[in-house]
Amino acid sequence: MKAITYQGMKNVKVKDVRDPKIENPDDIIIKVTSTAICGSDLHLIHGMIPNTPKDYIIGHETMGIVEEIGKDVKKVKKGDRVIVPFPISCGHCWYCEHDLWSQCDNSNPNGEAGAIFGYSETLGGYDGGQAEYLRVPYANVGPTIVPEELTDEQVLFLTDILPTAYWGVENGGVRIGDTVVVLGCGPVGLLAQKWAAYMGASRIIAVDRVEYRLKHAKQFNDVEIINFEDYDNTGEYIKDITDGGADVVIDCVGMDGKMTGVEKVETLLKLQGGSKSAIEIATQAVRKGGTVSIVGVYGARYNAFPLGDFFARNITLKMGQCPVHSYVDPILDIIKSKKIDPTDIITHKLPLNKGEHAYKIFDEKKDDCIKVILKP
Incomplete structure (x- = not known):
């Protein structure tokens, strides 16, 4: 598959990388339909987040269609359209049970902080979602099915910036x-x-x-x-x-x-x-x-x-980091009622293979860029 990869200071490349696979019985694989560049992704390419290896797949604002499920997954099924919160949370540790999802004790084997998709080895080492496919662990906890009548653009930001x-x-x-x-x-x-x-x-x-x-x-x-x-x-x-x-x-x-x-x-x-x-x-x-x-x-x-x-x-x-999971459903209801429209911040929609250009205009604030959505 193709994915946006970290190559060093102010350097990302769209490359062919390995396809994700089911690794645990509660994993799913999604086919990404929309993903976005977050302001905090710039911290990676500015060298401010340690332990980000070359060729690492980045990105943590992602949604798509469930393509494959592990044998223990009950929350979603193949074909469901889901958004994926950026914190990776097990659902059963003390922090998850007390709605501190972003501080999950079990998702990050590399430190005390919780894990985040595509955000360095320090924060879990999980591949990111600026790619054609994404493996989502703990799929009975994080992914949320979204109504078909809502566009990707209306719900994508439930993954991070809208709850944050x-x-x-x-x-x-x-x-x-x-x-x-x-x-x-x-x-x-x-x-x-x-x-x-x-x-x-x-x-x-x-x-x-x-x-x-x-x-x-x-x-x-x-x-x-x-x-x-x-x-x-x-x-x-x-x-x-x-x-x-x-x-x-x-x-x-x-x-x-x-x-x-x-x-x-x-x-x-x-x-x-x-x-x-x-x-x-x-x-x-x-x-x-x-x-x-x-x-x-x-x-x-x-x-x-x-x-x-x-x-x-x-x-x-x-x-701190937003415990996104607690806010997805309430905000989804607000979006459905049309009390908030988050889509006006979208200034650019580009194909994934234009990822290098997308990062450049977002980072350097060119072409009046505020928010970029990428379509694999």
């Missing part, structure tokens, strides 16, 4: 009448703005430096927009225009934010886990006693992390 954005807003405790700042207008940030409005926020401020993404946020989500390049201290500016800060700040940026020169050097030397620019804006943009919800992916330890600023202002920090 929802969880980030919910984790922030957004309530009716709140002021919410969303840092980042990539796919997760744009969806977080939609969910903040859905949950009743009265004022939503979107922050980015890419003008076409800010324009999209304004046009489709009707939010206030701020280009952080326009201000010496964006956090202080937000504090001023909100009379003391936002109730909730949602960081949808993570380690790929704008780096200082020092951070660039330290990151290359593995002394720093990437940028902390979004965190630094959040320290000042949130009101005293407010909440900062972090869904952007961060890496290793960070020098000069502004912990004292948070402590001094009684800020609550919440963060």
Whole structure:
């Protein structure tokens, strides 16, 4: 089969690779109908995720048709159309039983963190879904059948970014009448703005430096927009225009934010886990006693992390990988009721064999690219 493979720093290739096979009795194989490039995939090709070998198949936002099933699979059958949550979860460990699916104790043989499709040996070593076929383990737990009347584009994001954005807003405790700042207008940030409005926020401020993404946020989500390049201290500016800060700040940026020169050097030397620019804006943009919800992916330890600023202002920090499994069915109902339309973020639909081009325009923010869907 063909798949997008990691070849090194800023280098992916579409290659012919081995077809997946049933390895355990609760595995399935799906024929991929749609897959997407996630912002966190860029962390792989930027060299920020360790233990990613050459020729490794990447990608964790995937759906398709069940092609083959193991003998113990009961949840789905051959021919079913399913989405596959990005965390790989066994369903019966303490964490899965307590809805912390992304922290599964059994799916990752290589460390304490839970496993993720296509996201390095450190996070399980499982092949990713930017391919023609995908092996899905623990198939009685993860895959969810989706209604035929809904298009792939309507449901594909249930695999990751739609629940992640929802969880980030919910984790922030957004309530009716709140002021919410969303840092980042990539796919997760744009969806977080939609969910903040859905949950009743009265004022939503979107922050980015890419003008076409800010324009999209304004046009489709009707939010206030701020280009952080326009201000010496964006956090202080937000504090001023909100009379003391936002109730909730949602960081949808993570380690790929704008780096200082020092951070660039330290990151290359593995002394720093990437940028902390979004965190630094959040320290000042949130009101005293407010909440900062972090869904952007961060890496290793960070020098000069502004912990004292948070402590001094009684800020609550919440963060982590979304336990997607808990959110798939509720959000699917919301999509079916047409209360949320996630499809406006899709700017490009390309064949899988154009994967190298797709990564380039997504990474380099060319051709007004926000979200790419690939069709094998």
